[in-house]
Amino acid sequence: MDIEQKQAEHIENFVKQASIIKGSSSALANVIVEATSHPSLFAFSEILAVPNIIELQGTEHSIYLDLLQMFAHGTWSEYKSNASNLPQLTRDQVLKLKQLTMLTLAEANKVLPYDVLMHELDVVNVRELEDFLINECMYVGIVRGKLDQLRRCFEVQFAAGRDLRPGQLGNMIHTLSDWLGTSDNLLISIQEKIKWADTMSELDKKHKKENEERLEEVKNALSLKKLQTMSRLTWTSEGTGFSLNLVE
Amino acid sequence: MASSSSGLTFKLHPLVIVNISDHHTRVKSQSQPPTANGFASDATSASSNSPPLSSPRVFGCVIGVQRGRTVEIFNSFELLYDPSTHSLDRSFLEKKQELYKKVFPNFYILGWYSTSADAEESDMHIHKALMDINESPVYVLLNPSINHAQKDLPVTIYESELHVIDGIPQLIFVRSSYTIETVEAERISVDHVAHLKPSDGGSAATQLAAHLTGIHSAIKMLNSRIRVLHHYLNAMQKGEIPYENSLLRQVSSLLRRLPAIESEKFQDDFLMEYNDTLLISYLAMFTDCSSTMNDLVDKINVAFDRHSRRGGRTAFI
Numbered sequence: 001m002d003i004e005q006k007q008a009e010h011i012e013n014f015v016k017q018a019s020i021i022k023g024s025s026s027a028l029a030n031v032i033v034e035a036t037s038h039p040s041l042f043a044f045s046e047i048l049a050v051p052n053i054i055e056l057q058g059t060e061h062s063i064y065l066d067l068l069q070m071f072a073h074g075t076w077s078e079y080k081s082n083a084s085n086l087p088q089l090t091r092d093q094v095l096k097l098k099q100l101t102m103l104t105l106a107e108a109n110k111v112l113p114y115d116v117l118m119h120e121l122d123v124v125n126v127r128e129l130e131d132f133l134i135n136e137c138m139y140v141g142i143v144r145g146k147l148d149q150l151r152r153c154f155e156v157q158f159a160a161g162r163d164l165r166p167g168q169l170g171n172m173i174h175t176l177s178d179w180l181g182t183s184d185n186l187l188i189s190i191q192e193k194i195k196w197a198d199t200m201s202e203l204d205k206k207h208k209k210e211n212e213e214r215l216e217e218v219k220n221a222l223s224l225k226k227l228q229t230m231s232r233l234t235w236t237s238e239g240t241g242f243s244l245n246l247v248e
Numbered sequence: 249m250a251s252s253s254s255g256l257t258f259k260l261h262p263l264v265i266v267n268i269s270d271h272h273t274r275v276k277s278q279s280q281p282p283t284a285n286g287f288a289s290d291a292t293s294a295s296s297n298s299p300p301l302s303s304p305r306v307f308g309c310v311i312g313v314q315r316g317r318t319v320e321i322f323n324s325f326e327l328l329y330d331p332s333t334h335s336l337d338r339s340f341l342e343k344k345q346e347l348y349k350k351v352f353p354n355f356y357i358l359g360w361y362s363t364s365a366d367a368e369e370s371d372m373h374i375h376k377a378l379m380d381i382n383e384s385p386v387y388v389l390l391n392p393s394i395n396h397a398q399k400d401l402p403v404t405i406y407e408s409e410l411h412v413i414d415g416i417p418q419l420i421f422v423r424s425s426y427t428i429e430t431v432e433a434e435r436i437s438v439d440h441v442a443h444l445k446p447s448d449g450g451s452a453a454t455q456l457a458a459h460l461t462g463i464h465s466a467i468k469m470l471n472s473r474i475r476v477l478h479h480y481l482n483a484m485q486k487g488e489i490p491y492e493n494s495l496l497r498q499v500s501s502l503l504r505r506l507p508a509i510e511s512e513k514f515q516d517d518f519l520m521e522y523n524d525t526l527l528i529s530y531l532a533m534f535t536d537c538s539s540t541m542n543d544l545v546d547k548i549n550v551a552f553d554r555h556s557r558r559g560g561r562t563a564f565i
Contacts, residue, residue: 004494004498007494008494011494043493043494043497045493046493046494049493106504107500107504110511111511155511157505158501158505159501159504160497160501161496161497161498161499161500161501161504162497162500163493163497164493164496164497164500168500169481169484169485169496170485172481172496172499172500172503173478173481173482173485175506176474176477176478176481177478179474179503179506180471180474180475180478183467183470183471183474184471187464187467187468187471190460190463190464190467191464193460194456194457194460194461194464197453197456197457197460198453198457200453201452201453201454204453
């Protein structure tokens with residue numbers, strides 16, 4: 001997936017930056033702000049895992065840690081409800097958070113009605129929404145899908161993954177095992193169908209052969225009969241007519 | 249043979265492989281008289297026929313494009329090999345090169361091919377002879393013996409490298425890896441060849457079975473890949489493998505695409521098409537039945553009803 005490849009470099013850079021800076025938590029806060037405004041970076045769990053950043057918890061800059069976590073797992077509405085505890089966001093960060101919100105919404109449903117999107121993203125008219133979707137989401141490559149204007153919805157075909165919450169791994173494994181089960185069943189039923197098709201064609205061939213054999217028998221019986229009835233023919237044809245006795 | 253260190257990536261088009269095997273098959277079938285006539289009572293002809301000819305080696309040139317470090321082999325043509333001078337027919341090669349240049353101005357002679365089980369010493373002469381057209385030609389080798397156990401293609405690509413052996417710098421062949429690259433048109437023809445039906449595959453059952461078998465193998469491959477992912481995620485959860493976030497993100501985005509098609513629109517369209525197909529097959533069955541009935545009635549009329557014209561009564565059994 002190309003999003004991951006594009007991000008991999010940036011992730012490495014930021015992780016390096018964060019691990020080099022020691023002690024100065026305001027510098028770390030700057031790194032966080034930089035990372036969250038970077039236009040092509042959508043994955044923050046690696047940065048979250050850097051020990052220096054984890055140490056930010058409890059210091060005066062711990063709101064930046066919360067901010068990073070919000071970017072990793074949260075949405076725009078969560079931010080709005082929690083805005084008092086978190087630092088102000090720049091325009092880039094607002095944009096990024098909205099994009100991440102799109103990804104979360106795409107997680108839940110495949111078909112997103114425009115109304116829901118407008119509500120979640122704080123966008124008033126459809127035109128702005130579509131511009132946002134096209135320019136910020138599809139051209140960047142985090143989302144692929146179709147805009148259905150008649151039904152006023154957006155069908156998602158592909159959405160890049162967000163950082164995982166701890167519980168999600170269990171769900172993913174569950175989904176994978178379901179998928180495995182379904183494909184196993186499908187394989188078995190296809191095999192049965194193939195066997196059925198083969199048996200049916202066998203039966204059909206046998207049936208045809210049987211019919212041919214009976215036909216041959218009857219033909220032979222008839223030709224024998226013909227020799228016998230030929231003589232009777234001339235004798236009875238003037239009279240009452242005759243009927244061909246088809247004897248089986 | 250050591251593996252190549254030149255860093256060139258080779259891309260091979262299936263057309264080349266089909267050409268080489270076609271050349272080989274043609275030469276082989278033309279040089280051996282058809283075995284049906286070989287059992288003549290004539291002793292001389294039997295003796296001339298007895299040892300099965302080991303397949304003669306065929307030779308030719310491969311052409312293509314070289315862009316930077318990528319060598320892409322598109323096409324090939326045959327050449328005559330002169331066993332007396334151990335060299336390829338030079339004038340023919342140049343004529344062919346000119347002709348190909350007119351149609352494909354981008355293509356250069358990238359090397360040559362041959363068929364045999366393994367590269368031989370005499371091949372080095374031919375290789376060196378080609379070095380004045382292309383400084384580092386490639387040697388494509390096709391192994392014509394059929395080995396059912398072998399899973400991959402019997403095609404190897406060799407390059408020549410200057411190695412110092414026993415103090416003497418010598419050119420030896422080194423293997424290189426290659427990938428198969430297809431253009432859309434090539435994919436169609438390869439697909440067509442891969443799906444060769446049995447010659448009496450007219451009956452619906454065999455076609456159905458063949459189609460289902462294709463789907464079955466495709467799903468089986470998908471199944472094995474999902475199993476690998478499942479195993480990997482399980483190991484990650486148990487802690488045997490450290491978390492790798494980028495991979496997890498990709499897996500989660502993949503899983504979100506399931507179920508692949510579930511919208512109401514799909515259900516409607518699918519059911520409509522299903523019903524249409526069922527209706528059409530029902531209709532066809534109907535037509536078939538009624539035509540058979542018609543035939544039966546005609547036959548019975550012919551068989552039993554001979555006196556209706558004469559007005560007589562006949563017992564219609």
